[in-house]
Amino acid sequence: MHSIPCLDLKVQHQQIKEEIFAAFEQVYDQTAFSGGPFVEAFEKSFAEFVGTEYCVGVSNGTVALHLAMLALGIGEGDEVIIPANTFIATAWGVSHAGATPVFVDCDATWNIDPNKIAAAVTKKTKAVIGVHLYGQPFDVDAVKAICDQYGLFLVEDAAQAQGARYKGTRVGSFGEMACYSFYPGKNLGACGEGGGITTQNKSYADQLRSLRNHGSTQRYFHDEIGYNYRMGGLEGASLSVKLKYLEGWNNNRKAIANRYQNEINNPRIQIQEKPSWADGIFHLFVVIPEDKDAFVRHLNAHGIIAAYHYPVPCHLQKAYLHLGYRRGDFPNAEYLADNCVSIPMYPELTSDNVDAVIKCLNQY
Ligand SMILES: Cc1ncc(COP(=O)(O)O)c(C=O)c1O
Known part of the structure; x- marks a missing residue:
C-alpha cells in the first residue's frame, strides 16, 4: 500500500x-x-x-x-x-x-x-x-x-x-x-x-x-x-x-489546511481553533481525536502516518523535575499532550493525498 x-x-x-x-x-x-x-x-x-x-x-x-x-x-x-x-x-x-x-x-x-x-x-x-x-x-x-x-x-x-x-x-x-x-x-x-x-x-x-x-x-x-x-x-x-519559494510553499500548506478545516467534519475529531488575528502557515496540522490510539491505528491501517507534537509538555519533562511542577498544573497543555496527533502536512502533498487523508478521518 x-x-x-x-x-x-x-x-x-x-x-x-x-x-x-x-x-x-x-x-x-x-x-x-x-x-x-x-x-x-x-x-x-x-x-x-x-x-x-x-x-x-x-x-x-x-x-x-x-x-x-x-x-x-x-x-x-x-x-x-x-x-x-x-x-x-x-x-x-x-x-x-x-x-x-x-x-x-x-x-x-x-x-x-x-x-x-x-x-x-x-x-x-x-x-x-x-x-x-x-x-x-x-x-x-x-x-x-x-x-x-x-x-x-x-x-x-x-x-x-x-x-x-x-x-x-x-x-x-x-x-x-x-x-x-x-x-x-x-x-x-x-x-x-x-x-x-x-x-x-x-x-x-x-x-x-x-x-x-x-x-x-x-x-x-x-x-x-x-x-x-x-x-x-x-x-x-x-x-x-529556498526563501524565494517560501511564500508559495506556505500558500500550498494553507490551501491544504483550508481543505482539512472545511472537509473534515467528523464530530469525533477536534481541529485547532483559528483565531481572527491569525494567518498561520501550518508548520504542523494538529488534531485532537477521541481515543488517540484507536485513531492512529485507523490511520495506519489506511497507510497514513501520524506524529505527536508533543507528547509530554515541558513542565513534566524529566529535565525539569527539579522545578517541582506536577501533573494538573497546566490542564490544557496536558490535555493537548495526551491527545494531540499531527496529520500529514507539507507543501507537496497531492490533492489525491489530501482527499485520502480527509476521507480516512471522516470514516473514523
Ligand atoms: C518552537 C521551537 N523552538 C525552538 C526550536 C529549536 O530549533 P533547533 O532545532 O533548530 O535548535 C524548535 C525546533 O526544533 C521549535 O520548534
Missing part, C-alpha cells in the same frame, strides 16, 4: 536540487564555509522578508534563543515565562542562559494564554517568550500589553512560523527579538542545521554578532565570553535559494 507520510522532504528537495547544487558550488569555489558572504546575503533577504532591520544567522534555533536571552542581559537568578505547550528548545534557551523557565498554560488556541501570564510574574521575571506554535501566531497584542504593564521583554519564538502573519503583519518584528530555527523540517529549512534572530535594534544585532563569533568583532580580540554559534555558508546559500 502506498503510504502518506506526515512529512516528506524528498519531493521538494528534488525539485530545487539543481539550483541548490549550483549555490553549493559557489560556496565551495569561494571556500566560504563558515559565516561569510552567503550567510550575509541570506540575513539581508530574510530581514527584508520579515520586515526588520537586522537578521543574525546562527547555527540552530536553540542557540538563537540562548543568544537572545544573553543579549537581553538575562542570566542566573532571572525568570522567563514561556508556554508549557512548546517544543522543549524554547525552555533550553532560557536554561542555557542560566535563568529559570516559568511555564504557563495554553488556551483554546493551543498557544500561550495571555490571561495566565500575570499570575506567573515575580520580582525575578525579565521576559516572556511567546511561541507561534505549529505556525499559528499567538495573541501578540494581548501578551505585549502584559509585558508593557510589568516591564518585561517580549521575545518571539518563530521557529515554526516563518512567514505567518498576525493581524496582517509578518511575525518576527513584534518583540525585542524573534528567534527562528531553520532545521530541515521547518517551513524554511536549511540543507543542514540553521537558526536566526531578527530584530529592529542595532545594539542587539551587534551584540548577537559578537556573541555568535567568540565574543569578537575584530579577529583575535575578545571583548566578552562568546560562543561559536556561526551559521555555515552551505546552509546560508541553501536558505537563500
Whole structure:
C-alpha cells in the first residue's frame, strides 16, 4: 500500500536540487564555509522578508534563543515565562542562559494564554517568550500589553512560523527579538542545521554578532565570553535559494489546511481553533481525536502516518523535575499532550493525498 507520510522532504528537495547544487558550488569555489558572504546575503533577504532591520544567522534555533536571552542581559537568578505547550528548545534557551523557565498554560488556541501570564510574574521575571506554535501566531497584542504593564521583554519564538502573519503583519518584528530555527523540517529549512534572530535594534544585532563569533568583532580580540554559534555558508546559500519559494510553499500548506478545516467534519475529531488575528502557515496540522490510539491505528491501517507534537509538555519533562511542577498544573497543555496527533502536512502533498487523508478521518 502506498503510504502518506506526515512529512516528506524528498519531493521538494528534488525539485530545487539543481539550483541548490549550483549555490553549493559557489560556496565551495569561494571556500566560504563558515559565516561569510552567503550567510550575509541570506540575513539581508530574510530581514527584508520579515520586515526588520537586522537578521543574525546562527547555527540552530536553540542557540538563537540562548543568544537572545544573553543579549537581553538575562542570566542566573532571572525568570522567563514561556508556554508549557512548546517544543522543549524554547525552555533550553532560557536554561542555557542560566535563568529559570516559568511555564504557563495554553488556551483554546493551543498557544500561550495571555490571561495566565500575570499570575506567573515575580520580582525575578525579565521576559516572556511567546511561541507561534505549529505556525499559528499567538495573541501578540494581548501578551505585549502584559509585558508593557510589568516591564518585561517580549521575545518571539518563530521557529515554526516563518512567514505567518498576525493581524496582517509578518511575525518576527513584534518583540525585542524573534528567534527562528531553520532545521530541515521547518517551513524554511536549511540543507543542514540553521537558526536566526531578527530584530529592529542595532545594539542587539551587534551584540548577537559578537556573541555568535567568540565574543569578537575584530579577529583575535575578545571583548566578552562568546560562543561559536556561526551559521555555515552551505546552509546560508541553501536558505537563500529556498526563501524565494517560501511564500508559495506556505500558500500550498494553507490551501491544504483550508481543505482539512472545511472537509473534515467528523464530530469525533477536534481541529485547532483559528483565531481572527491569525494567518498561520501550518508548520504542523494538529488534531485532537477521541481515543488517540484507536485513531492512529485507523490511520495506519489506511497507510497514513501520524506524529505527536508533543507528547509530554515541558513542565513534566524529566529535565525539569527539579522545578517541582506536577501533573494538573497546566490542564490544557496536558490535555493537548495526551491527545494531540499531527496529520500529514507539507507543501507537496497531492490533492489525491489530501482527499485520502480527509476521507480516512471522516470514516473514523
Ligand atoms: C518552537 C521551537 N523552538 C525552538 C526550536 C529549536 O530549533 P533547533 O532545532 O533548530 O535548535 C524548535 C525546533 O526544533 C521549535 O520548534
